[in-house]
Amino acid sequence: MPITTPDWLQARGGRLVPGYDGRTWLVLINDTPQYKLTPVPAAGRFTCQIVQTINGKRLDKGTTLATTDDAIDEGLEELRQALGW
Numbered sequence: 001m002p003i004t005t006p007d008w009l010q011a012r013g014g015r016l017v018p019g020y021d022g023r024t025w026l027v028l029i030n031d032t033p034q035y036k037l038t039p040v041p042a043a044g045r046f047t048c049q050i051v052q053t054i055n056g057k058r059l060d061k062g063t064t065l066a067t068t069d070d071a072i073d074e075g076l077e078e079l080r081q082a083l084g085w
Contacts, residue, residue: 003072008085025072027079037075039068048075
């Protein structure tokens with residue numbers, strides 16, 4: 001399943017682009033990387049680390065899911081909630 005930029009992010013001038021390592025995704029707002037989403041193994045499943053790029057602050061909740069794509073989708077939802085959007 002391809003990962004696409006969610007509507008709520010596009011509506012605010014943002015986009016989702018693949019990161020340099022092939023597994024990380026960057027959330028760009030006004031073409032500036034603001035957040036980094038990385039699926040990582042957790043308890044035999046996957047979770048998504050959400051890191052604010054300017055200060056390294058973690059925003060993720062540690063929810064585990066079956067696939068890396070599901071983890072990225074959940075990470076985007078957690079980010080949306082953290083931003084109040």
